[in-house]
Amino acid sequence: MQDFHVTRAQALLEHAQEIVTPSQVQAAVGQVADVLNERFKAPGAGFPLVLGVMGGAVVFTGTLLPQLDFPLEFDYIHVSRYGDDDRGGQVVWKVIPRQNVAGRTIVVLDDILDEGETLAHVKQRLLDMGAAEVIIAVFADKDIGRNKPIVADIVGLTLPNAFVVGFGMDVYGYWRNLPGLWAISPQDLKPAEPELEYPVPDAKAS
Numbered sequence: 690m691q692d693f694h695v696t697r698a699q700a701l702l703e704h705a706q707e708i709v710t711p712s713q714v715q716a717a718v719g720q721v722a723d724v725l726n727e728r729f730k731a732p733g734a735g736f737p738l739v740l741g742v743m744g745g746a747v748v749f750t751g752t753l754l755p756q757l758d759f760p761l762e763f764d765y766i767h768v769s770r771y772g773d774d775d776r777g778g779q780v781v782w783k784v785i786p787r788q789n790v791a792g793r794t795i796v797v798l799d800d801i802l803d804e805g806e807t808l809a810h811v812k813q814r815l816l817d818m819g820a821a822e823v824i825i826a827v828f829a830d831k832d833i834g835r836n837k838p839i840v841a842d843i844v845g846l847t848l849p850n851a852f853v854v855g856f857g858m859d860v861y862g863y864w865r866n867l868p869g870l871w872a873i874s875p876q877d878l879k880p881a882e883p884e885l886e887y888p889v890p891d892a893k894a895s
């Protein structure tokens with residue numbers, strides 16, 4: 690069982706292509722830190738609640754937090770839309786915000802803005818809970834070639850439209866631990882479900 694995972698993870702990485710080096714990753718995190726430090730440096734800028742979106746944001750969050758130089762409160766939320774798949778589904782909340790967010794400035798940290806469904810959902814939920822302001826900071830924004838339901842306020846870097854792993858991001862649960870970013874070979878991704886040309890007849894009706 691464990692051999693299966695080791696072999697599969699290694700094969701995925703062997704066919705993958707490095708698209709962002711570890712030093713480029715660190716530079717991008719530094720840029721996000723600079724923007725946040727500038728935003729919260731003024732007296733009276735407030736005491737934001739910083740929420741990391743687990744699990745993908747774990748590495749970005751852990752790298753970024755020590756570079757922030759203003760008073761803040763930190764906690765995490767846990768939301769998943771991909772599970773161990775390479776295509777998104779329903780947004781599933783595993784840990785909802787535990788603090789009272791009403792009236793507060795919230796900084797949401799996530800690893801990647803892909804189709805934007807997850808962060809659009811998270812932002813709306815925080816606003817519904819009464820947050821005064823929600824600032825979305827993502828390590829990476831994927832250029833998917835179409836409009837998204839949300840625009841990030843702060844972006845570390847922009848990625849091509851490929852499925853990527855590393856710096857917290859996984860494919861089928863593998864390779865969150867890589868220090869750089871790698872694009873998975875399209876041949877290694879599960880084939881898309883075929884579009885049905887005709888509606889499936891209702892079995893009960895016949």
Ligand SMILES: O=P(O)(O)OC[C@H]1O[C@H](OP(=O)(O)OP(=O)(O)O)[C@H](O)[C@@H]1O
Pocket residue numbers: 742743744745746768769770771772777799800801802803804805806807808858859
């Ligand atoms: O913009 P979207 O298309 O909605 O995708 C972005 C989300 O997908 C990933 O989470 P995932 O559901 O894979 O869970 P994970 O954080 O545990 O990896 C990532 O961490 C973002 O939260």
Ligand code: HPA
Pocket residue numbers: 771801803851852853854858859860
């Ligand atoms: O490209 C991706 N890689 C890993 N996780 C993701 N979640 C959304 N998009 C991605």
